[in-house]
Amino acid sequence: MIANKKIKNKTKELIKSGDFEYINSPKGFLWKYFSLRSKIAQRIYIFIFTSVIIGFILAYNYTPDMGIELGKPSPRTIKANKNIQFEDPVKTEEDKIRNESLVEDIYVYDSAVLNGPDGVLFQIKYFFNLAKIVNQKKDKTQEEKITYLSNLVGNIYSEQTISKILNLNIDDNSRLMNACIRAAKKIMSEKIKPTELEYIKSKIPLLVEQDKSLTPTDLSLVIPIIEANIKPTAVFDPIATEKAKEEAIAKTPPHMVSIIEGQTIISEGDIVDESDITVLKKLGLLEREINWNRYVYLSLIVCFIIFILGFYLYKFQYQVYNSTRKVLLIATFLVIFVAIIKGLNTLASIHLNLWNYLFPIMAIAMIMSIVFNVSIGIFVTICISFFAGIITNLDFSLTLAYLFGGIFSSFLVSNLSQRFQVMRSGFISSIILAFLFFITNLSSGQFSTISLYTAIGVLNGFICAILTIGLMPFIESVFKIVTAMGLLELSHTDQPLLKEMLINAPGTYNHSLLVSHLGENAAKAIGADSLLVKVAALYHDLGKLRRPEYFYENQVDMENIHDRLNPSMSKNIIASHIRDGVEDAIKNKIPRRVINVIAQHHGTSLMTYFYEKHKDQETIKTSNGSTNLVESHFRYQTRKPQSKEAAILMLADSCEAAVRSIENITPKKIEQMVNYIFENKIKDGQLDEANITLKEINLVKQSFIDGLISIYHSRITYPQRELKAVSNVINTD
Numbered sequence: 131m132i133a134n135k136k137i138k139n140k141t142k143e144l145i146k147s148g149d150f151e152y153i154n155s156p157k158g159f160l161w162k163y164f165s166l167r168s169k170i171a172q173r174i175y176i177f178i179f180t181s182v183i184i185g186f187i188l189a190y191n192y193t194p195d196m197g198i199e200l201g202k203p204s205p206r207t208i209k210a211n212k213n214i215q216f217e218d219p220v221k222t223e224e225d226k227i228r229n230e231s232l233v234e235d236i237y238v239y240d241s242a243v244l245n246g247p248d249g250v251l252f253q254i255k256y257f258f259n260l261a262k263i264v265n266q267k268k269d270k271t272q273e274e275k276i277t278y279l280s281n282l283v284g285n286i287y288s289e290q291t292i293s294k295i296l297n298l299n300i301d302d303n304s305r306l307m308n309a310c311i312r313a314a315k316k317i318m319s320e321k322i323k324p325t326e327l328e329y330i331k332s333k334i335p336l337l338v339e340q341d342k343s344l345t346p347t348d349l350s351l352v353i354p355i356i357e358a359n360i361k362p363t364a365v366f367d368p369i370a371t372e373k374a375k376e377e378a379i380a381k382t383p384p385h386m387v388s389i390i391e392g393q394t395i396i397s398e399g400d401i402v403d404e405s406d407i408t409v410l411k412k413l414g415l416l417e418r419e420i421n422w423n424r425y426v427y428l429s430l431i432v433c434f435i436i437f438i439l440g441f442y443l444y445k446f447q448y449q450v451y452n453s454t455r456k457v458l459l460i461a462t463f464l465v466i467f468v469a470i471i472k473g474l475n476t477l478a479s480i481h482l483n484l485w486n487y488l489f490p491i492m493a494i495a496m497i498m499s500i501v502f503n504v505s506i507g508i509f510v511t512i513c514i515s516f517f518a519g520i521i522t523n524l525d526f527s528l529t530l531a532y533l534f535g536g537i538f539s540s541f542l543v544s545n546l547s548q549r550f551q552v553m554r555s556g557f558i559s560s561i562i563l564a565f566l567f568f569i570t571n572l573s574s575g576q577f578s579t580i581s582l583y584t585a586i587g588v589l590n591g592f593i594c595a596i597l598t599i600g601l602m603p604f605i606e607s608v609f610k611i612v613t614a615m616g617l618l619e620l621s622h623t624d625q626p627l628l629k630e631m632l633i634n635a636p637g638t639y640n641h642s643l644l645v646s647h648l649g650e651n652a653a654k655a656i657g658a659d660s661l662l663v664k665v666a667a668l669y670h671d672l673g674k675l676r677r678p679e680y681f682y683e684n685q686v687d688m689e690n691i692h693d694r695l696n697p698s699m700s701k702n703i704i705a706s707h708i709r710d711g712v713e714d715a716i717k718n719k720i721p722r723r724v725i726n727v728i729a730q731h732h733g734t735s736l737m738t739y740f741y742e743k744h745k746d747q748e749t750i751k752t753s754n755g756s757t758n759l760v761e762s763h764f765r766y767q768t769r770k771p772q773s774k775e776a777a778i779l780m781l782a783d784s785c786e787a788a789v790r791s792i793e794n795i796t797p798k799k800i801e802q803m804v805n806y807i808f809e810n811k812i813k814d815g816q817l818d819e820a821n822i823t824l825k826e827i828n829l830v831k832q833s834f835i836d837g838l839i840s841i842y843h844s845r846i847t848y849p850q851r852e853l854k855a856v857s858n859v860i861n862t863d
Contacts, residue, residue, distance in 0.1 A: 172454050173440070180461040181436050185429030187465075187472050188520050198410060200402055207398045208410070216412045221385035229378040236371040237323055237364035244318045250359045251311055257283055257355065258307035261295040272296070291354045306348055310355050313338050317356065321364035331357050428520065435513050436464075442509055450502055459501070459609045460510065467494045468517050475521045486528060487567060487586040489518055492559050493594035495536035496543045496552065497601060501613055504544045511536035531566035538562050539594070553595050560591020612721035617665045620720065621646075627675075627718060628668060635678035638671045641786060644841060645670065649782040652833040656826040658774040666727035666779050669720060673711030705766055708732060730776040731783055732766040733816040770819045777820035778830055781811060785834050789842055797839045804835050 198204060244250050264270075264279045276292050283292075298306065317337055322330055334356050338349060389395070389409060396406045439460075443451040450456045471489045478485035491514055499507030515536060519529035539562075542555035564587030571580045606616045619625075623632075631639040646667035653660035708729060715725045771777040784807045792799050808831050811817060817827070 169452075169454060173451075173457060176454075176457055176461050177433075177436055177440060180465060181429060181433040183465050184436070184468050184517065185425065185432045187468050188428045188432065188517065189425035190472075198396075198402055198407070200404070200407055202402060203399050204396045204402055204406075205398065208395045209393060215386050215388045217384040218387050219385075221387075222382070225385050226379045226382045229382050230375045233371070233375045233378050236367045236374055237321055238367045238370070239321045239363055240365040241363075243361050243363045243365075244314065250314050250318060250361060253359050254310045254314060254355065255307060257287075258295070258303055258310075261292075261298070262300065262303055265296050265298075286358050288354060291351060291358075294351045295355075306344075306352060309341060309344055309348065310352050313341065313352060313356050314359065317360060318363050322360075322362045323364045324362045326364075327360070327362050331360060334360065431520070432517075435516060439509060439513055443506075447502070447506055450506065455609050456502070456611065459605065459611065460498070460506075463494055463497065464510070464514065467491070467514055468521075471514075471518050472521055484582065484586055486522055486525075487583050488590055488593065489532055490590075490594050490597055491515060491518060491532040491536045492539040492556070492563065492591060493597040493601075495540045496555065496559075496594065496598045497605070499540040499543045500552075500598070500602070501605060501611055504540050507540035507543075508537050511540060527570050531563065531570050535559055535563040535566055535591075539591075543598075552599050553592075556591045556595020556598070558591075559594070560588045563587040563591055606721070610722070612723045614661055616721060617661045617724070620665045620724070621661070621668060627672065627714075631672070631675060635671075635674055638674045638678060641790075642668050642671055644786050645779070645782045647841075648786060648834055648837045649778050651837055652778050652782065652830040653775065655829045655833045656774065656778075656822075658778060662723060662727065663775045663778050663782075666724050666731070666775065667782065669711070669715060669724065670728050670731045670779060670783060671707065671711065672714050672728070673707035673709065675714070676707075676710050704737060708766065708768055727773070727776045727779055730769050730771045731779045732768060733770040733780055734765050734768065735780075735784075735811075735814065735816060737764045737766070770816055772819055774820060774822045774826070777817050777822050780816060781808065781830060782834065784811065785838065789838050792842075795842050800838050800842065801835050804831060804838065 198208075242249060246252070260282055261279060264275050264282070267275065267278075270278065272293075275296055276289055279292050279296065280287065280289065295303070295306075313334075317330065317334065335349075335353050338344070338353050338356060344352060387409070389412075395409050396402060400406075440451070440457075443457070443460075450460075467490060471491075474485045474488055491511065494514055495507050495511040497507075498510045511533065515529050515533040518532055519526045522528055539555060539559035542558055543552060564584045567583045567587040568580060571583050602613055602616065605611055606613055623629075628639070631642070646664050649663040649667045650660045652658075653663040708731075712725055712729050715728060771780050785804050788803050788807055789795070789800050792803060808827065812827075822830075
């Protein structure tokens with residue numbers, strides 16, 4: 131139901147809110163356009179200062195002319211004005227060459243040397259078996275056998291060794307062959323490089339002697355055989371070696387040159403060389419003086435962009451334009467983020483270009499979208515992206531990446547309701563930004579560069595999300611603007627006030643939770659601010675914490691205190707919970723939007739129970755028989771609901787309290803009770819000032835009926851009351 135307001139009341143509201151100032155300002159021209167108390171003047175000043183400051187930031191590159199020229203004496207001694215660190219490419223290349231040369235050749239173990247078809251074990255077995263065969267030749271003398279066997283094995287063994295092996299019987303031949311095989315396996319089980327072969331051979335006697343089954347005579351045969359057959363097991367791997375060298379080069383850190391503030395870069399009279407020029411450029415000491423033509427040019431561009439932004443706010447976002455705090459917030463963040471971008475770009479010019487890929491444009495896009503709406507977030511993103519393009523010397527390929535990333539992140543944080551959604555949005559935005567950076571740098575063709583900037587795009591998204599979350603409390607505190615995230619924090623059940631309510635007024639706490647649930651669902655049904663209704667419902671009975679025992683929901687196993695009080699005193703105690711709640715809410719820094727809804731949740735409703743009780747106790751008559759004076763005494767002395775959210779809270783509070791009083795509760799009784807509450811509030815005029823239509827009221831009513839039926843399957847009831855007197859409970863709960 132659309133509230134019917136008289137023209138006179140509407141005019142008073144306009145004047146009271148200050149909106150009427152633009153239509154008919156009673157002040158003169160000077161006051162209107164120059165006084166700090168004039169809204170028009172305030173916006174003019176904000177526009178001027180924002181344009182001037184941003185223009186100065188964009189144009190600022192001032193350094194004094196030092197008269198430095200390559201190959202000529204320096205006219206002065208120059209010292210570093212700050213600490214810097216930069217890479218020396220020549221030294222970096224030298225470091226890579228040195229690290230590459232330090233990489234040792236890589237060898238791999240070749241088991242075939244020991245176990246292969248022509249391996250050491252095969253050669254040992256072949257020698258011993260051949261000795262058996264030769265030894266059985268009866269037609270040859272011993273000397274002929276030695277010569278014959280020596281020729282067969284290639285003269286690799288001494289005559290003494292061959293003589294000894296030919297003197298072995300079959301059993302000793304097999305025994306010593308196995309001993310040689312064991313020794314060879316033990317010695318060649320690990321990598322033996324060619325350069326280590328002689329050293330290993332020198333250790334063979336000690337290793338073979340460890341076999342206690344061998345006699346000194348056996349050792350004199352086994353050791354020469356092992357020495358003759360031992361071979362390197364490590365084979366050079368050229369591919370692995372080359373890969374190791376490449377890794378050493380890749381892992382070589384840039385050779386950084388560190389300059390300390392105050393360090394002498396060049397002394398007076400010294401000849402300026404290339405290295406001096408490089409350092410001075412890195413320090414930013416070779417920039418020319420400020421170009422005033424450029425400054426004026428950029429300032430005019432900034433003025434035009436800021437004017438377009440202001441015109442957009444005036445034309446399409448008048449509620450934001452009409453709030454000086456909100457306009458100042460937008461201007462402040464424009465200046466701050468332009469300064470941050472300029473600072474990062476300065477770092478990029480004296481250090482590494484990667485700083486240009488850390489502009490927090492998505493952060494301001496998300497902040498503006500959360501604080502205001504997506505449209506403002508997108509428009510501010512366009513403005514700040516244009517400024518970033520100017521800062522990066524018209525590198526609009528990078529600017530477009532930031533523009534699209536910022537617009538995408540603005541959409542992601544629309545209708546934000548939980549803090550983790552900012553991180554999720556930041557993560558998704560970081561993927562998009564990384565992809566845009568990938569496309570932007572694809573033409574460079576350098577894989578390392580593309581990979582680096584793509585990774586920084588992901589990092590940028592996370593930084594922007596963290597920055598957004600971190601700045602929300604600052605915005606709410608300094609600019610007194612309530613955001614969804616601020617409201618969300620208040621809705622957490624671990625808030626100290628809610629914990630105190632749970633301990634000291636558990637009945638009120640439970641009632642508040644149910645009202646919060648009902649109100650939130652109803653607000654969603656009609657497109658109202660569901661989070662505002664939820665938070666206001668949680669704190670709407672905050673004032674009951676001062677005297678919880680005076681409210682029926684907290685009177686567990688105890689008599690009703692109001693039975694011993696006169697109705698007027700009871701009325702004052704009950705009514706005071708609104709004033710007390712507002713005071714406690716202000717003290718605990720609950721946002722004003724929430725406090726306004728809390729203060730209006732009873733409107734000017736009549737406390738029927740105490741009113742009827744008072745009439746039963748005394749007969750009150752006036753000169754004309756009217757009881758209006760007494761009735762007004764028993765009404766809440768607050769404003770009627772001024773918004774949909776306040777109206778929803780009033781109805782949810784009344785319906786939950788009334789349904790809780792039903793004995794033998796059924797869905798039919800719930801529906802009848804809710805219908806009665808709505809009719810009573812409409813008839814009493816409690817919704818006259820809330821901008822809510824009949825269609826929306828019906829949607830809210832149906833939402834309450836569905837919600838209450840799902841909640842109240844069976845409940846212990848209050849003492850039975852007549853349906854007509856149900857407002858006794860409604861207005862004392």
